[in-house]
Amino acid sequence: MTSQATDLGVVELDHGSGAQLSHELISLIVETLGDVYIGEMEDSAMLPISSGQIAMTTDSFVVDPPFFGNGDIGKIAVCGTVNDLAVVGARPLYLTLGMILETGLPIARLVQVLTSIRETAREAGVKIVCGDTKVVRKGEADQIYLNTAGVGVFERTPMRMRDVRPGDRVILSGPIGNHTVHLLSIREGLGFEQRVLSDCAPLNGMLDELLATVGEGRVHSVRDVTRGGLAAVLHEYAASSGHTIRIEREALPIQFETAMATDMLGVNAIHAANEGCVCLFVAPQAEQEVLAALRAHRYGTGAVVIGEVTEAAEPLVLMRGADGRDAVVDELQGAELPRLC
Amino acid sequence: MTSQATDLGVVELDHGSGAQLSHELISLIVETLGDVYIGEMEDSAMLPISSGQIAMTTDSFVVDPPFFGNGDIGKIAVCGTVNDLAVVGARPLYLTLGMILETGLPIARLVQVLTSIRETAREAGVKIVCGDTKVVRKGEADQIYLNTAGVGVFERTPMRMRDVRPGDRVILSGPIGNHTVHLLSIREGLGFEQRVLSDCAPLNGMLDELLATVGEGRVHSVRDVTRGGLAAVLHEYAASSGHTIRIEREALPIQFETAMATDMLGVNAIHAANEGCVCLFVAPQAEQEVLAALRAHRYGTGAVVIGEVTEAAEPLVLMRGADGRDAVVDELQGAELPRLC
Known part of the structure; x- marks a missing residue:
């Protein structure tokens, strides 16, 4: 100072x-x-x-x-x-x-x-x-x-959670867990904070460009992945749609150092708070176009498809592992990770 | 419980x-x-x-x-x-x-x-x-x-501070100091809190009825008298209008127990925070009609004229005492009365 x-x-x-x-x-x-x-x-x-x-x-x-x-x-x-x-x-x-x-x-x-x-x-x-x-x-x-x-x-049609449909692709705009690891690393003196930065960013510009490019109606619903992490967002969508959402563990965008740090901290990245990452539910035929539009923006370079909304009429969140087997993603009672946002 | x-x-x-x-x-x-x-x-x-x-x-x-x-x-x-x-x-x-x-x-x-x-x-x-x-x-x-x-x-013309004019009557919708005395009395164990209650109230209904009764354009400006008290409000109006505002000490609506308590506490009621009191600046010819309309509402029964905006082109706040002499009302550096709102 x-x-x-x-x-x-x-x-x-x-x-x-x-x-x-x-x-x-x-x-x-x-x-x-x-x-x-x-x-x-x-x-x-x-x-x-x-x-x-x-x-x-x-x-x-x-x-x-x-x-x-x-x-x-x-x-x-x-x-x-x-x-x-x-x-x-x-x-x-x-x-x-x-x-x-x-x-x-x-x-x-x-x-x-x-x-x-x-x-x-x-x-x-x-x-x-x-x-x-x-x-x-x-x-x-x-x-x-x-x-x-x-x-x-x-200036366009509002998007709601209830607008998701079976078959929708689930896309993340970027890596998860970084904001949580950055802050916890500083708090606990873990030394990761130089290599893992918070993802904190205003995403309205990226979403504007996305919707202008792919057109309204093909992106069905978008949600900020903040407190409670990806797991909380997917559980809310599963509950509101009544359908099972399946994601692929191998597809989750998690930076190497973030994975190391979450392991050390005993935190699962899918429960970690983010501040600059959105989860999008898009029509299957728009998948590639949405990915391209997101990746063209500096806050969406890490955009990937992580799963889909299935036809199964049960409000579950499943994660398929490398072995091809599904595991239920439980919602945590509490995260014991206060004050990240 | x-x-x-x-x-x-x-x-x-x-x-x-x-x-x-x-x-x-x-x-x-x-x-x-x-x-x-x-x-x-x-x-x-x-x-x-x-x-x-x-x-x-x-x-x-x-x-x-x-x-x-x-x-x-x-x-x-x-x-x-x-x-x-x-x-x-x-x-x-x-x-x-x-x-x-x-x-x-x-x-x-x-x-x-x-x-x-x-x-x-x-x-x-x-x-x-x-x-x-x-x-x-x-x-x-x-x-x-x-x-x-x-x-x-x-649904009507906005009212701003700059809409006050020389000659405007200054009206308070009710007694000042009660909220501050009520809270401080509980904090300090003074025993006044049974007899002096907080004035906390939503005043939109009263203002609606007032403006419907007396018509727009005759009430020039209204301000919530909260943190900083009446003195802060009057100083803001004096500064924004460039005119001297003169109030009468004897006209100030201060409940007897509130005056006792503020004396004990070394607080001046004109600096005390309120939560259900507004200060109105009205055209002189509308004065009686405004008072009547306010007093017809349960939150305005104590409405009184306390002063006026003078022609004097100096941004001062003056208070005339019982002896007829004006004293300058200074703005406090700080009130030392935190957390009343």
Whole structure:
């Protein structure tokens, strides 16, 4: 940290008081966010909207550690909400930003988070339209928690879980497990964090290009593979469609070091949280075209088919091993892996 | 707490894992929210909206204590966001709900919060459209923090701070300081909490009736008097209008016990946070009609004129005492009163 950054001081209780110190903090926030912030100093932002239907979503972020190798909680907070809007087919437009700060957080760290928010929002083409900052005492939070809520508009038909059909190919846009391994490696001092980076990325651009290329209606449903991992996503689809989903163990895109690390940690990559990976259900005849379109984008270079929705009318998730035998993928009771997002 | 409530157990880390325990918690949340919850089990809610212009706002809530005499953090989280939308002239429609839960929180307490959210949302006529739950370890939060973001639509002309004019009467919809005294009294064991209740209330109904009665254009601007208190609101208006605002000390609506308590606590009621009080700037000729309309509503029975926007082109806030002399109301550097909202 430069001495200039250190000079900014630390977050104090009065930064959340609503009085003068609050205003100073808000000025710093607004200045750092720059042109991605379009709020007014009113109790609500007033914004144009052009659609008869909006998408709306929210996530709170309690990432531990909040600052990691190739990103921070600010980047995740934008990506998480942008991706949740994009996977239902919406164009993300507006994000709100709620921050809970622990007393003692260096303000330079806050500036770092805000800078990430700005850069990621720019890349995703979204605006921050309003915000709120609360300060709590030492031991009442862990440095910084964020919340983003997002609004998007539909310029195409919404995509839902129920739109999957038997025969649909299951495609992953990239490797799984990296975000979890990166963060756990830092937490536990395992030394993998240099070689395994978080996948955190805003995926609306990739999905836009995909849908523009292959056309609507051939990509049936898309889901962000975050908390609970691939297994949780597939279980939700199996439950909602009533069909068995079968994936191939050998097809799962897992980086070599990630496999090593998950083995060491006793974690299964299919249960690991990601922050820049989507699972797509596509018409079988569109499979190659979807793969090509995804791979043409920098966030989809690792896209692969991992399985399919079967005709079997039982809501199961099966994984076929190298020996050709199916094993049931159970849903975990809990993952014991808190605070990855 | 009944034994049935105790039987619900406590929040555990795995309730935030995205796996089976998460689903159980989400089912409980959805069930408790009942018909005010209209989300789908998708990554985003998809909602009808009349296109044109929306209002959008967010607040995080870190209330200490989260459970108090006549309300809890859930009620505040709905009121805060509903009121922020209503004061700019929007009709609140959709709320998101983000929750950060500390391990060990009795689930019965969570149900209590959700029940408050349901009842308050019903009263305000808003829906909860999506949510997110994160769990952190002991000492990483204080029981429960909430975030709500809200979307509203405009069926009338938006009202902004810049719409105030010299000559406007300044009206408060009810007494100030009660919310702060109620919470601080519980925190400090002062014994006032039975006689001084929080004013926490959703005010969109009252503002709707007001604007329907007196007509648009005569109420120039409205602001929620929350964190930072009346003084912060008046300073913002003085700064944005460039005019001096003068209030009368004797006109300020402060309950007797509240005045006693604020004296004991060394707090000035004009700096105290409220959760169900708005400050209105109205055309002088509409003053009596506005007062009558407010007083006709149960949340506005204590409405009074407290001052006016003067012609003086200096952004000051003055308070005239019983002796007829003006004193400058300074903006505090900080209030040293954290976590009231």
